[in-house]
Amino acid sequence: MGKMEEGDNMKNSMQLVCNNRLKSVLVQDKQSNPVKIVNVLKSEILYTLKNYMEITASDLFLNITVDEYGYYVLDIEARVRRLKTVGSFNEKYDE
Amino acid sequence: MARRIVLTSGKGGVGKTTICANLGYCMARMGLNVLMLDLDMGLNNLDVVMGMENKVVYDIIDVIEGKCRAKQALIQDFFLPKLYLLPSIHCFYNKKIEWESINKILEELDFMFDYILIDCPAGIEAGFVRAVSLAQEAIIVSTPHISSVRDSDKVFSILNNYDLNSKYLVVNRARGDLILSGDMISIDTIVDYMKTELLGVIPDDDVISCQLMAGGSVYSESEAYQAFEMIANSIHFGVKKIYDCTKRYRGFVGSIRRTLKRKI
Numbered sequence: 001m002g003k004m005e006e007g008d009n010m011k012n013s014m015q016l017v018c019n020n021r022l023k024s025v026l027v028q029d030k031q032s033n034p035v036k037i038v039n040v041l042k043s044e045i046l047y048t049l050k051n052y053m054e055i056t057a058s059d060l061f062l063n064i065t066v067d068e069y070g071y072y073v074l075d076i077e078a079r080v081r082r083l084k085t086v087g088s089f090n091e092k093y094d095e
Numbered sequence: 096m097a098r099r100i101v102l103t104s105g106k107g108g109v110g111k112t113t114i115c116a117n118l119g120y121c122m123a124r125m126g127l128n129v130l131m132l133d134l135d136m137g138l139n140n141l142d143v144v145m146g147m148e149n150k151v152v153y154d155i156i157d158v159i160e161g162k163c164r165a166k167q168a169l170i171q172d173f174f175l176p177k178l179y180l181l182p183s184i185h186c187f188y189n190k191k192i193e194w195e196s197i198n199k200i201l202e203e204l205d206f207m208f209d210y211i212l213i214d215c216p217a218g219i220e221a222g223f224v225r226a227v228s229l230a231q232e233a234i235i236v237s238t239p240h241i242s243s244v245r246d247s248d249k250v251f252s253i254l255n256n257y258d259l260n261s262k263y264l265v266v267n268r269a270r271g272d273l274i275l276s277g278d279m280i281s282i283d284t285i286v287d288y289m290k291t292e293l294l295g296v297i298p299d300d301d302v303i304s305c306q307l308m309a310g311g312s313v314y315s316e317s318e319a320y321q322a323f324e325m326i327a328n329s330i331h332f333g334v335k336k337i338y339d340c341t342k343r344y345r346g347f348v349g350s351i352r353r354t355l356k357r358k359i
Contacts, residue, residue, distance in 0.1 A: 015277035019284055022241050026248055026288050070288055 027066050034064035034072070045076070054082045097130070097208040099201070100330070101230035103254075105246030107217030109238045110267040113303060115214045116144045117320070120312035121327035123178035127209040130169070131180045132201070134226040135216040136192065139183035145172070146310020147180055156184045158200050159192065165200045174311075179208075194228040201229060210330075219253055227254065232261045234294060238268045239280045248289050263294035265326065270299045271340035272353040282340075295326035298340040318343075 042062045049055050061077040102111045102118075115131060122129045132155075133141035142148045153168035158181075165181075172178035181200075201211060215226035227233065233254055237247035247264065254262050266282050273279035286293045297303075300319035306312065313320045322338035329335050344353045 018241070018278075018280050022244060022280055022284070022288060025241055025245050029245060029249065070290065 023068075023070070026070055027068075030066045030070065030072065038062055038064055049078065049080075052084050053080045054084075055080050097128075097201075097205050097211045098232065099211045099213060099230045100232045100234060101213040101215050101226050102234045102236060103215035103223065103227065103250060104217065104236040104243070105219060105250040106237075106243045109236050109243050110297070110303075111217075111236050112141050112144050112214050113307065114234075114236055114265060114267060114297065114323070114326075115212050116141060117306075117313055117323040118327055118330075119145075119178055119210075119212055120175065121320075121323045122210055122212075122331065123172065123175040125327060125331065126177065127331065128177045128207060129179070130204060130208045130211045131178070132197075132211055132213045132229075133181065133183040134197070134213055134222065134229075136183050136222060137185070137187050138216065139185065139214075141214050142170075142180060142182045143310065144307060145180060147172070147182075148310075151182045151185075154182045154184045155197065155200070156188055156192075159196050165203045169204075192225065194225040197225065198229055219250065227257050227259075230257075231259065232263075233257075233259050234263050234265050235291075236265050236267055237285065239266060239270075239274070239282070239285060241280070244280070244285055244289065251289065251291060262291065264289060264291045265295050265297065266293070267297045268299040269296050269340040271342065271344045272356050275341050275344050275349075275353065276357075282337075293337060294329055295322060296338045296340055297322045297326075298338065 041064075042057070042060060045062065046055065046057060046060055049060070055078060059079045059081075061075070063075040065073045065075070067073050102115045104111050112133075112135070119129045119131045131141055131145070133139045134155075135141070142151055147170050150170045153163045155168065157163050158165050158168050169179045169181055172180070181204075204211070213226050213230055216222035235247050235250055235254075237243045251262060251264075264286065266285060269282060270279055274281050282293065282296055298318050300313075300317055302313050302317040303319050313323070318338075318340075322340075325336045325338050343349060
């Protein structure tokens, strides 16, 4: 009985190791991609935000990380000095 | 107009050509007109897998260079008259082949077929770009091994840059006994980590090895053939049914089968 339990434990730990390795490999690959995309994304967000507020590149913080489930998490923080007044830009929005 | 589906993977040796050939057989048996296009230039084997290597007279390069018409280069399957192969060049070809020139050939042949299955070379370089640029849909083939899943995940990301209607995952060479004993990554884990749609699972079946030796389709009563048939039905009719490779190894008889397989 003891040997059987030992075998089961070994198999469970094998599966766990295998899953963890796969997870870490995929997460690492995902984490290496955002470095370049952050700069491109930041400039595009900045371009859009500038239509509505006074903001510079140094006021915008953008970070992309990967969570334990393999999803990308986007952290965007912007410190804005002043918003433009309604009427000074085209009001177009989707419901 | 034919639906153009590329079979790609990133990693080599995962079974793109084998799946391509067998999907073609299943679809042709369903009464569909199928063209198999081998774009693995120089390292092509689709003709060998299909047992048609002795029938090749012209290849795709002859068509591009105007030595023959596209229809002349097609090879019809001996048993399935609705199945055709457009072979690739066997030797090294030093001129650049643009995907547009292959697209012209496919536009000529489009009206004759329901499906065009494109066998993509391994890697993510020129050959991959050429094959994917021609397709409307993609099937990414992976095996349940970390290296293969990793490459397939990268290919999924790269395919986002192309105008594809859909991208599916097929897991090949799945061993139900090893999955149940925890020695192989489960299909659910792969799908969960890759966050993609699963089209099908192909078991690691000995009949596939036999097919590769003899050439032609896998034995129609085999487990592998059932799995290929499910994928073909899923593509054509939208009936989503995934082959359960662990079914044979569950229960009392299954556990004996599992033990015997491991012992042998």
